[in-house]
Every structure is written in structure tokens, then in C-alpha cells.
Amino acid sequence: MREKLFLKGNEVIAEAAINACCRFYAGYPITPQNEIPEYMSHRMEEVRGVFIQAESELAAINMVYGASAAGARAMTSSSSPGISLKQEAISYLAGAELPAVIVNIQRGGPGLGNISGSQADYLQAVKGGGHGDYKLLVYAPYNLQEMWDLTMLAFDKADEYRNPVMILGDGVIGQMMEPFFPTPYVKPDLPEKDWSLTGCKGREPRVIKSLYMGEGELERRNQIFQEKYLTMKEIEVRYESVDVDDSEIIIVAFGIAARIALSSVRRLRREGLKVGLFRPITLFPFPEKKLSVLAEENRRFITIEMNAGQMVEDVRLAINGKSEVMFYGRPGGAIFTPEEIYEKIKTVY
Amino acid sequence: MKKIFQRPTSLKQVPFRFCPGCGHSLIHRLIAECIDNLDIRERVVGIAPVGCAVFAYDYFNFDILEVAHGRPPAAATGLKRAMPDRIIFSYQGDGDLAAIGTAEIIHAANRGENISVFFVNNATYGMTGGQMAPTTLLGQKTTTTPSGRKVKTSGYPLHVSELLSTIEGASYIVRTSVDSYKNLINTKGAIEKSFRYQMEGKGFSLVEILSPCPVDWGFTPKDSITWLRKEMMSVYPLGTFKDKFEETG
Ligand SMILES: Cc1ncc(C[n+]2csc(CCOP(=O)(O)OP(=O)(O)O)c2C)c(N)n1
Numbered sequence: 001m002r003e004k005l006f007l008k009g010n011e012v013i014a015e016a017a018i019n020a021c022c023r024f025y026a027g028y029p030i031t032p033q034n035e036i037p038e039y040m041s042h043r044m045e046e047v048r049g050v051f052i053q054a055e056s057e058l059a060a061i062n063m064v065y066g067a068s069a070a071g072a073r074a075m076t077s078s079s080s081p082g083i084s085l086k087q088e089a090i091s092y093l094a095g096a097e098l099p100a101v102i103v104n105i106q107r108g109g110p111g112l113g114n115i116s117g118s119q120a121d122y123l124q125a126v127k128g129g130g131h132g133d134y135k136l137l138v139y140a141p142y143n144l145q146e147m148w149d150l151t152m153l154a155f156d157k158a159d160e161y162r163n164p165v166m167i168l169g170d171g172v173i174g175q176m177m178e179p180f181f182p183t184p185y186v187k188p189d190l191p192e193k194d195w196s197l198t199g200c201k202g203r204e205p206r207v208i209k210s211l212y213m214g215e216g217e218l219e220r221r222n223q224i225f226q227e228k229y230l231t232m233k234e235i236e237v238r239y240e241s242v243d244v245d246d247s248e249i250i251i252v253a254f255g256i257a258a259r260i261a262l263s264s265v266r267r268l269r270r271e272g273l274k275v276g277l278f279r280p281i282t283l284f285p286f287p288e289k290k291l292s293v294l295a296e297e298n299r300r301f302i303t304i305e306m307n308a309g310q311m312v313e314d315v316r317l318a319i320n321g322k323s324e325v326m327f328y329g330r331p332g333g334a335i336f337t338p339e340e341i342y343e344k345i346k347t348v349y
Numbered sequence: 350m351k352k353i354f355q356r357p358t359s360l361k362q363v364p365f366r367f368c369p370g371c372g373h374s375l376i377h378r379l380i381a382e383c384i385d386n387l388d389i390r391e392r393v394v395g396i397a398p399v400g401c402a403v404f405a406y407d408y409f410n411f412d413i414l415e416v417a418h419g420r421p422p423a424a425a426t427g428l429k430r431a432m433p434d435r436i437i438f439s440y441q442g443d444g445d446l447a448a449i450g451t452a453e454i455i456h457a458a459n460r461g462e463n464i465s466v467f468f469v470n471n472a473t474y475g476m477t478g479g480q481m482a483p484t485t486l487l488g489q490k491t492t493t494t495p496s497g498r499k500v501k502t503s504g505y506p507l508h509v510s511e512l513l514s515t516i517e518g519a520s521y522i523v524r525t526s527v528d529s530y531k532n533l534i535n536t537k538g539a540i541e542k543s544f545r546y547q548m549e550g551k552g553f554s555l556v557e558i559l560s561p562c563p564v565d566w567g568f569t570p571k572d573s574i575t576w577l578r579k580e581m582m583s584v585y586p587l588g589t590f591k592d593k594f595e596e597t598g
Contacts, residue, residue, distance in 0.1 A: 024431055050430040054423065055456035062420035062453070066427025069414045070394070070435075074427070092417050197412040197428070199435050201391035207406040209397070209415035 004179040010035035010077075012144045012180065013103055013167060014043065016151035017075050019185045022101070023049035024074035026063035028056055028082060031115045032171035033105035036077040057085035061102070065089055068098040069208050071196030073155050077103035079171070080121050081112060083129075090164055091130030094225070095210030097195075099158035101151070102136075103167045105174040108333025116333030117171030117256060122310035125168050126284040133222055135229045137165040137236060138283040140254040141173065145180040146281070152185050157236070159190050161228055168283060170306070172256045172335060229285075238281035239290060243269060247276030249349060250294060251341070252315050253304040254280050261304050264341035273349055283311070288318035295322040302326040302348065304341060306334070357381035359390050361410045370570025372560025373401055375527045376469060376536070377408050380440070383541040384411070387548070393436045394428055396421040400442035401475040419450025422457035425464045436547055438465040444474045447483040447507050454513070458553050461518035465543040466555040468509060471562040472581060479565030483507040486584055490567070506584055510557045514590035521546055521554035522591040526582065528559070528574050535587075551594055559585055 007015065014036050017025070025044055027037040037053060044051035050067070054060035060076045067074040078086060083104045093100050106121045108114040125138045137157050139150040147169065154165040197206055212218040242265060244250055253261045258279040268275040278294065278301075280287050295301070301323055303312040308331040316325050328344050330336050356362065359381035365374035384390050390411050397405035399418035406413035416424040421439035429437045446454050446468050457464065473491055474480040480493040484506050488497040498506075514522045521543060525536040536558055543554040559581050561573035568576055589595075 024427070026427070052426065052430065052460075055452050058420065059423040059426075059453050059456065062417065062423035063427035063430075065416065065420075066414065066424035066429075067431040068427070069424070070428050070431035072431040074431075088417055089420070096415070197394045197414055198432060199392035199394060200411050205409070205411045205413070207413050207415070209406065209413075211403060211415060 005182045006177060006179055007144070008035050008174070009144055009147050009169065009176045010105060010174040011039045012147040013077070013151050013169070014039040015182070016148045017101065017155070018043050018047055018049070019182070020073065020152040020155040021185070021187070022073040022075050022155060023047065024064065024067040024072045025050070025076065026052040026054045026060040027077050028054050028060050030079045030082045032107055032117070032174050033077050033079045033103065035174070036103065057082040058089065061086040061089040064100050065093060065098060068093070068100050069197045071193045071198060073159070075101040075103065077105065079105045079107045080109050080118070083121060083124070087130035090136070091132050091134060092210055093164040094134035094136070095132060096208050097162040098164070098208065099162055100164045101154045101158055101167065102164055103169065106168065106170040114333045115171060117173070117335060118307065118333045119170055119255060119257060119305050120307040120310070120331060121168065122283065122305070122307060125166055126286070126314070134225060135232070135284050137161065137163060137232055138168050139165070140168045140281060140283050142255050142259045142279065143180070144176065144178050147173065148180055148182060156188055156190065161232065163228065168255065170256050233285040236282055237285045237287045237289070239287040240279045240281060242277040242279070244276035244278055244294060246274055248274040248299050249345060250276045250278050250299060250301050251304055251345070252278045252280070252291070252301055252311070254283060254311060257304050257306050260336060260338055261341050263338040264345060267338070267342055268345055273345070275345055275349070280311070286314050286318065288314070291315060291318040292320065292322070295319040298323065300324045300326065302328060302345070305329045306336070307331050357385045359384040359410050361408055363407060365408060366404070367401065368564040370561055370563040370573055371401070372471065372527045372558070372562070373469065375533065376467065376558055376560060377405065379533065379537045379540055380438070380467060381409065383537060383544055386541060387544055389436050389544065389548070392434070393438070396425055396439040398439065398441045398445040400445050402440050402442065402469065403476070405440055419445050419448070420453055421445070422450065422453040422462070422464070422466065426457055426460070426462050429462060429464050433463070436544060438467060440467045441469065442475065443468070443470045443472065443482040443484040447509050455516065458513050458516045458555070459518040461520070461552040463547055463550055463552050465547050467540065468555055468557045469560050470509070470557055470585065471560045473562050473565045475562050475565055484509070486580055491565070508585065510555070510590045513555055518553055519555070519591055520552040520593040523589045524557040524559070524585060524587050526559040526577065526587055528561070528577050532587070546594065
């Protein structure tokens, strides 16, 4: 393993992408993710890749759409308002089965909101976001090590499933600095991109599209997509549990909220309170099976999010009335402290 | 016996399904002929827009990417930058290019992207049933301007070629038509030049092509040609608006 590196969260994502052989990046400035395009602007030059500052988020993601169709590993990044603009093309990427990595360093909303960290785009990320029945594979890193590892994984999974993959971060983790190990990228055995549009030399012409007007054609396409999402649900679920086995209360939290909750859990444990943390790492597919099993042991849950209550809907669906599910959240880019979580758990324990 | 006329290799062996008198089939054919002439079929990637030409992949016999409404210049940028040695073109209607995709076309031109854009101006939204386009003429009746386009509510016809020719990054901007044999030949020449410029790395070019839409205009194919010549050409004069590399002398 190489030396520890010291970078900002956003830069970690950018360098991890370069490491995973991403050679095409297009983006549009928006705080708090500007370090990604800024970093890419010089790194892409060094590795002879492509960096484009586009005229809008619409253009940026459609450039990625074109590059991906050419077979390139391509990425775009933005923050909440810009991600709203990208939804059209994300739907097209899913419909055309084109791989791409999309980074959302979330900020407070709705509207222009603010530039503080937030988790208010959870539902947009995991329930589709754009039009049509489609899903993204969504990763929620909670420290810089995961920013590094999951970004590299995102490119592999995008190619493997021919589907857009989202890294759902937030303004806090994007701006944070902490050391991490830049684990080397090991490319898995992936099939040739025998669908890419490179000119029809020596083969039949290819078409990449999402329009299917024939009788029953689009329904069949959708069935193929649904099977793909089902496979993701079976094999791509990732989560981490901390001290859940004997716990009476389990905190469910992802990303930066889980990071903050973790220090509260440690403090509560030191005081003898049986509290654990369950942290979904993939938000789609959601670790619903594991939550369901945990709920059988007659304990209570509290979902903690930096929004007005979004993931809690998935937690309740997974637990399906078997246990009580409470919620504590702060919307609008407000960031809770470990003390706040600590106090909250003490009042409900 | 010498063969003097044949189906271009760059077109599939299928009949066009455009409406009678529509210009799209002619333009498809001209593009295909140019691609054959330049022997670039195996390294071309074309973009099908959202509009009547969305089915371009049913006709063109080379790689095609279908792109969201108005975004072809951005996707073309992605394709070309990822594969600088391939020949990339977008084919776009006036709704696609001059309304919803205005930002994308202006900035692709301004970056001087080394791509070819074929812009079909039929003064209406063909695919959605003949609504007003940015290029609809004043007084022209469409399904959303039932008493004719009025300046007060809908502004003026947008002159795309004139507009783009003011952009420094653009290399070759020309307006042609498919109303006559002579103009077909001129259009073909412009398309071929645009491809040649791209092959020589000369940057962004756009060929605007005035094209009839008899069904949505509500004329016979023959009367459509008359209307195109009389009304459209007086608002959209044919000609070369910019040619950075024009050979003089
Ligand atoms: C985002 C979006 N808005 C609207 C449409 C509906 N739509 C399809 S084609 C079209 C206009 C086509 O007109 P034009 O670009 O002039 O091409 P033509 O059909 O005349 O060749 C519109 C508005 C769409 N598919 N997507």
C-alpha cells in the first residue's frame, strides 16, 4: 500500500476517478463541489484525458453521454441544483444503457437553498429522479477512504451493469480533509464494450437509443432493466453495522450523518447504553433484508438524516411494522453535532 | 455497362417512411452520398435528434447515437473529444437546434468543436404535428399560431446561420435548400465541404438546409416548393455566411 495522501474530499473523488482510468470529465461550476472540476482541469491534461467546462449541467452530462457512447470512462459532478438539471440525461443514460459516474455533493435546498452540506437529495437519487422506471446504483461514502474506494468501484459497476452510478456525497464530506490510503486500482475482468459507437469498420453498424415504438418493445426493454436492478439488489448491497448485535436502539444513518452519529454511539456505549449504528453504503440497492432481520429481535430504530425525513421511508418499508422507527433530522443544510445526537438518543432510550 | 446511379452504401436497403414531399429523405440521401464519396462510412458516428429525423438509424448504414431533444451538439462534443479521429455529425431540426438546444449549438460553435452540424429548417415542428418553431415565418399559420405568427406574442423568425456566423469559433456556416436540382447539388457540396473541413481539423461547421414540410404546412408537395422559394427564401437568403478557410483568387 502506498503512502497516506492528504486531499480534500472532492479532490479524492477526482483523483480516484483518474486512477480508475476515467479519461473524460465535463462539468459546470457550483459550490460546494468546485474542487472536482478545478482538479480535473489540470489532472486530465497530465494524463492526456479530456476536461471540458461546459455551458451548463445539461451540456456537461450530454457530453458524458457522447463520450460514454464512444466507450470512454466518463464522469460529471455537480451539487443539488445542477443535479436537478442533469436528471433528463440521467434518464437517457439509463434508457440507452450507457455507463457513467455522476457525483452529487449535496447542498441545502429546495431552490437555490444554501451551500452547506445536506442529504436532501436522497429520494431524488434512489427513486429515479428523472422520468421513467429506472434506478441508479447509489453509493454514499462516509469518509475519504470510501470516497476513494467507492469512486473507483463506481466506474467498474457502471461498466458491468451498463448503467449510470451515483456517488452521493455532501458539502461537508466534499470539503473535509483527512488522511486516507490511496489503494491501487485493480481493474476487474469486464467484458469488451461490444456496443460502443466507434465507426462500423469490420462490423455491422450499431445504434444506441432509448426510443422503442414497436408493439411491446419498450415493455420488454423495461423488463430487462428491472432484471438488472433485481440483480443489483441481490449482489450489490453494502452496509456496515457497528455494535448492533446486543443493541436496544439502532441508529440508521448514511454518509456524513452516520459519521457524526458514530461518535455519539461510542460515547453512549461508554456509558453502558446499548446503542448501535447501521449504515447503508449502497442507498440503491437498499440493505432492506438485513434491516428486516435486525427488526425481528425486538429493538427500536431511529433514522438520523440531514433532511426532513427521506431514507426513513425506506427504513420503515424494510422493517414493515415489526419495530418502532423514529426519526431525527435537520433540513435546509443544518448540520447536527455529535452532542445533539447523543442528547436525542438519551431522551428516547 | 457503366453504373451511373446506385443506392449509396451509407443508406440501408429500406424505403424512407417520411411524408410525401418531405425534405428529410433527400437530405439523408445527400449525407449518405457524401460519406460514400469521402470513403468515411466506417469511421462516422452520426447523431439522430428528437424530431422527424429520430429514425435516422433506420436509414443510415453506419453507427448512430440517439440524443435528447436539443443536446446533440453536446453529445457530439463528447463523441469527438473521446475519438478525435472519427467523423462526427449531428442532424437537427429547427425546434431541436434553434429552440430547446440554443445554448448547446452556440457553445459548441464557440468552442470550435471539430464537428459537422446539418440543420434542417422546415419552419415548423414536424414530429409533434406542426406547431410554431423559432424559424416559423411571420404570419405563418401553425397549430399554435392559428391566425399566423405575430411579432407581439411570438417574436421574429430566428436567423441561425447569421447568428452563428458572428461566433469566432465557427469555421464554415452556409445556408442551402433542397427545392431544385441546382440547390441539391449546392447542398451536397456544402455537406461534403463540412465533412472535409472536419477531416482536415478545420473546426466547427453548420449547413442550414431549407426543407419542405407539406403535411404540416398544409400545401401539396408542389405548392410547398413554391412557398419555400417565395416566402422562406426571402426571409432566409441562401449563401455562405462564413468560411474561415475560403480559397480566394
Ligand atoms: C424535452 C422534450 N420536449 C419536447 C419533446 C417533444 N418533441 C419531439 S420532436 C419536437 C420538435 C421537433 O421539431 P424539429 O426539431 O423542428 O424537427 P422536425 O420534426 O420538424 O424535423 C418536440 C417539441 C421532446 N421529445 N422532448
